[in-house]
Amino acid sequence: MNTILKWPGSKVRVMTELSVHLPAGNRLVEPFAGSCAVMMNTDYPEYLVADINPDLINMYRQIKEHTRPFIVVAMALFSQNTTEESYYRARKEFNENASMPLLERAAHFLYLNRHGYRGVCRYNLKGEFNIPFGHYAKPYYPLYEIEMFAEKAQRATFICAGYQETLGMVKADDVVYCDPPYHGTFTEYHTGGFNEDDQHSLACYLLGISEHNPVILSNSDTLFTRSIYRAFDITKITVARSVGVAAGKGKCASEIIAKRGPANERLGGISYSAESKTRTERYIEKYNLKHG
Structure with missing residues (x-):
């Protein structure tokens, strides 16, 4: 799986x-x-x-507790932000918008992971996500994996x-x-x-x-x-x-x-x-x- x-x-x-x-x-x-x-x-x-990593745990919690809203928000990010310029715009908002709702932040985390260089997760000393754009022809949207995870996650407790x-x-x-x-x-x-x-x-x-x-x-x-x-x-x-x-x-x-x-x-x-x-x-x- x-x-x-x-x-x-x-x-x-x-x-x-x-x-x-x-x-x-x-x-x-x-x-x-x-x-x-x-x-x-x-x-x-x-x-x-x-x-x-609070972003990682937040994403898992949001998928477990708000599966369908997460799928919708993340899918919109994937479909509306397909260029290198839009990637850096999304990354900037992720890093600088302290009031971003947790569900939206979780969707951004998935977007940055799937569009960033080789899926590396790295932050600078300021706590800013700083992975460059990955230049993928068509980043994969993991709908099936999200649905399977949401089902399995009902047995799990996620803690930061x-x-x-x-x-x-x-x-x-x-x-x-x-x-x-x-x-x-x-x-x-x-x-x-x-x-x-x-x-x-x-x-x-x-x-x-x-x-x-x-x-x-x-x-x-x-x-x-x-x-x-x-x-x-x-x-x-x-x-x-x-x-x-x-x-x-x-x-x-x-x-x-x-x-x-x-x-x-x-x-x-x-x-x-x-x-x-x-x-x-x-x-x-x-x-x-x-x-x-």
């Missing part, structure tokens, strides 16, 4: 590999919403979907929150899936970045949660990520990349799927040893002492 948004790093193309690592549970918790590809390609009874707050809401029978900004790639998707300290912090949170809940994570395949997720079972996959210095047309990159669950359970056929856990806990203690 494709998604509403064009999105670098979307998991649509790797769901075959990823789905085998996602165990059953009552609710899937995703602290990094992205394009909601995992939500749209799984079948959990409930979803908690979060992201720090950082990963710390979101992971603090995990409860029994939840499955956690994280798709953070990848190590070693562009991470300035919003006004703040996601540096190596953030990667370390996320790994620490997930290690603790994995004592009670299944945790699955995607990230770049680097020595750094393999180090901070050394207590996790790691599977390497190869994916196509469309954005980035090391990518380009026809280029591929290696990623990891890291997974870990309660010590007395099995996740994907892997049992996690006490020795492996102790080794990682020592590593995290050293990190915490070093960074205060």
